[in-house]
Amino acid sequence: METASGDADVRTLALGAASGTVPLARDFTRQALYDWGWLPAATADRRAAAEDVLLVVSELVTNACLHADGPESLRVLRFDGALRLEVADLGAGQPAPRTPHRAGRPGGHGMFIVQRLCRAWGIDRTPGAAGKTVWAEVAAPA
Template sequence: MSTTRPYPPPGEPGPEAEGAASPVTPPPAGQVRRLRLVGVSGAVPRSRDFARQALQDWGWLPAATADHRAAAEDVLLVVSELVTNACLHADGPEELRVSCAGKVLRLEVVDLGAGQPAPRTPHRAGRPGGHGMFIVQRLCLDWGVVRHDGRPGKTVWAELAAPA
């Protein structure tokens, strides 16, 4: 989990990453796309489709270059891992939020779980399962957890660089 800088509250995009490139077509300032997931079957594919549509609307897809394609695939993989983690360990996700501010795309998954997501250590690449948060840690600029005040649950957030 991030210990390198303070993280903003849920729904508020984090600071821009130094040296990252601008997104192809930035979304309107302050736009946060939200997908309610309470009681939804197929939350992971639905979340990927939702994120893919945002990437299409913002000009990331169809990808013009291999780097753009890799950046979009990383976003979709992180969405899958965060939502899957909420399904398996936090009684299911409540909401997915996707936003892009400047040079950073931010993903947030809200759930009711009390657990603390963390990459398994030591990471054992050859074993099935348990790779989700390790993948998030490796692909993202930063990630963290925000606890909800006065109610159960948390928001797990992750930030990725926009494609060059």
């Protein structure tokens, strides 16, 4: 596990052409949750928050796999009151929840799930550079 800039509150995982990207990203994030005390969860609220984080990571990485030729990296950042999850890819697309959302339709729920579970999410682009970073913030349990 690599820490960025020696900072214990930032974890970075290079993904690129790795196989089993989604489970790899979940395992990496789960380890960060253990290291930062989110797991093992002592209460149902803490357990739900940790599961939300893992689901959001799965959705962001899956979205990059399906719509952006795969993710380049995952960053997990811890700060007061939340975790920020960042998935960088080389795609030009613009992730957005499908509207109207139809619960019975197969597929197409990823960004709707992210929107519902996160206190904020968005897309960062660097002018003149390929790709983007899709990020989401999950609030820490009280």
